[in-house]
Amino acid sequence: MLNLIIVIAVVLIIAVIFTAYRVTTLVDVVKKKKSDSHVPPGNNFQGVLMILFLVGGIAAFFYFSMKEYDTYNLPIASEHAVITENLFWITMAITVFVFIVTQIFLFGFSYKYRHKENYQAHYYPHNNKLEMIWTIIPAIVLAWLIISGLKQWSVITGPAPDNAEVIEVMGYQYAWAFRYPGKDGELGSSDFRKIDAVNSMGIDLEDQRGHDDFMPTQLVLPKGKPVLLKIRGRDVIHSVYNPHFRMQMNAVPGMPTQFWFTPSVSTAEMREITDNPEFNYELVCNKICGKSHYGMKGLITVLEQDEYDSWYKETQENTFLKQNPGYLSEVPEELKEAAKIAAGIENIENEQKVTSAASSSK
């Protein structure tokens, strides 16, 4: 019933507006408004509106940009971001200047040169000097921006420093998996055919280097040390993104990618900076990946170097093999003993039992 009333009301309102419009046009026809000029009435008023829009728009722009600066400008948490942020704000200064000046000219001229009777426009078809000026000046400014940008681009995308901490990040619908190289400092190889419900990253256990790899549930990073993320996607394209680190790289199935950076603010410090004791760095998926794309979150914790070292020492005991000893069956016979030592599996007698349990659950 209510719906019906709403529909009727809408129809009536439309009918009223239509009738009113029809009446005014008919009245205009009857009155035969004198307009020998092709200029429609209210031309000056449009010019005034242009100026009002210009002033109001610029005022709102500056007011909001300044008031909200700390909200939209996330604090920086990596070393390269200091430089890129600098370039960002230089570019911002240049573009805002051009933006304001051109909009002032655009709306200002519109107002100033609005139609006046008995005024003739200035026949001014071209001026080569002017056009050279506004070809060359933008070209120089852009060239300068390009050069400053590319210098940093080549550093950021260049090879990681030798002492970088290598960590593997894998995106899958709809979560992240992380793998650390363990005691030997080297990640074992992986193969998508080895993936199953437990071995989510497809660690290839025929590779000895993988026997001591461990997979914590969050990404833990040392502050002040370069980190090299080895990135891959398991099913569709994802994107490893965090706005605090100003860091992003796609995770592409079939094509490993990487990104290195140096975290410069620990989680604890950031909690103070943001005045938010609950603060955590979040790993954001930034490439459309399916239904729960918007919920694909990973946790990142940045620790001081000594905290990181002790966390690493403690966590590396939980190797993948140790936690899932059933996978020892995938280890080649001649490497088994070494694998047990690398993975930290002590209780050898239990192996048989666990293996059968694991393989039955597989």
Place this chain on the structure above:
Amino acid sequence: MSVTDIHLQEDLAHDDHHDEHHEQGFVSKYIFTTDHKMIAKQFLITGIFWAIIGGGLSIIFRLQLGFPEMSLEWLRPMLGQWITPEGKLDAEFYLALVTMHGTIMVFFVLTAGLSGTFSNFLIPLQIGARDMASGFMNMLSYWFFFASSVVMFISLFLETGPAGGGWTVYPPLSALPQAIKGSAAGMTMWLVSMALFIASSLLGGINYITTIINLRTHGMSFSRLPLTIWAFFVTAILGLLSFPVLLSAALLLIFDRSFGTSFYLSEIFIAGEALPNVGGSPILYQHLFWFLGHPEVYIVILPALGITSEIIATNARKPIFGYKAMIGSILGIGFLSFVVWAHHMFVTGMNPFLGSVFTILTLIIAVPSAIKAFNYITTLWKGNIVFTPAMLFSIGLVSFFISGGLTGIFLGNSVLDINLHDTYFVVAHFHLVMGSASFFGMLAGVYHWFPKMFGRMMDDKLGKVHFWLSFIGIYLVFFPLHYIGIAGFPRRYYSFTSFETFSIYGDLNALVSIAAILTFAAQFIFLFNFFYSIFRGKLAPANPWKSNTMEWTTPRFPGHGNWVGAIPKIFRWPYDYSKPGAKDDFIPQTVPYSHTPESNLEHEEELTKEEDLTGVEKVN
């Protein structure tokens, strides 16, 4: 059809026997017509239909983004199962909505609706041709587009929903139905529809190019073409060179989806099983897609810029400033648009050296764009500006083009793109520079050429109200998105509640949504004005805007063949507005220099000797 074709031939052969037109039947006049003007109207009406659908879809997802807590139960009668039992929008359908919004707006509204309408309508009328080079191909072009539209429209009603992988439909997401529902039948229909669309574009484009090269009237040299025609010409070339690449990308995707090939698929484990595909590259698809995709944004904006050039010159009563520079920048943009595509791919993991190359090329393309903006502004300087609705929309276009163009300088710089890529900053950027600017170009064109299309005038006041509501509304929608983007909000997110980092700006998103709803509502003022004026508008005078171009020399309701009697000759460029010494503040292109000794410049006085005045009546 054949009847009209024969007539056309006759028209060309002997212009004198013009009165022998047979009455056309309804079908050959309004449906399977070969008249470029009617085909233009068909494109326009279909484009308007799609704009309402595309805009409507965006309102649904803006409701979700602006008011995540709101119950959308009331949409159930329309959306059915896509409203969850809790009264929320289904997250997968949300992705289908953004995908279809993008596809519809970019291809069906701003490519077919804009180029299809105005290239078809204006090319023959402004160069002095009776029709397109091939009326039949032109008709096919529309009907391929229509078929493409039907397929895409039907896909909206599939049980698994329309395509949902974003308008760029990157594989593997778009290739694997197990990855997202939209990659089932919806994606198949998307690909079929796009294949038809590409055929339509090519048929149209070949026709535009051929017509402009071959059918210009006497005196209409390339250096006397209105800038609209230059823009349509370069646009058609861009489409002709880039759309086939999209077709190849789509074909390979069809093979991957349906025939087990591995062009784009490699090493995938999904839904509990490892797929057999190895050796493909998802990045290959992105290269192919953006090889069309980037020229495509210029295919969308160039016609709008051409239309604006014409309207600004006419209504500022001044020659367009730097006619040759404008042509040069259209050509420059056209060329460069083919060598910047990988700036969409800075963070895909492609070789960083490529990133450097594409950064340089991308920022170079900013130069011709800047020239255009400066030239528009200089055209206004010391003008005598008449604010018709078309002029208002053109000024609005320049404002959007500047605002959105400047943010491109951030995104084109690879090192800054690392943080901004795929955030709302990108959404703000392209919606202003390409979406809203082209949309305004389209509206400006409709307001300006409505009198020629339908022989009647649109209402001026309603047009102005429509402009101000749209202009302010669009800035309120897209300007705030820059802040949201700088704060790192990713695009294509159904909701931001999972992330603490994105817990801010709920209020700003609500504002954006309200502005979007109001802007959308304001378009109904236009729709009313448009359809009402077709039937009941004031009859249009011959040359309502006192314009120089030759479409205004045709009768109020031009028949098939456009001019009664001989096609007028052209003697001058299209921008002789407010020429010193001239009687009026405009001199149409059809007026010979020998008739205007009072206003001729020195080199023009030379030209009077060579003018062939046979068949030209002295009007004054």
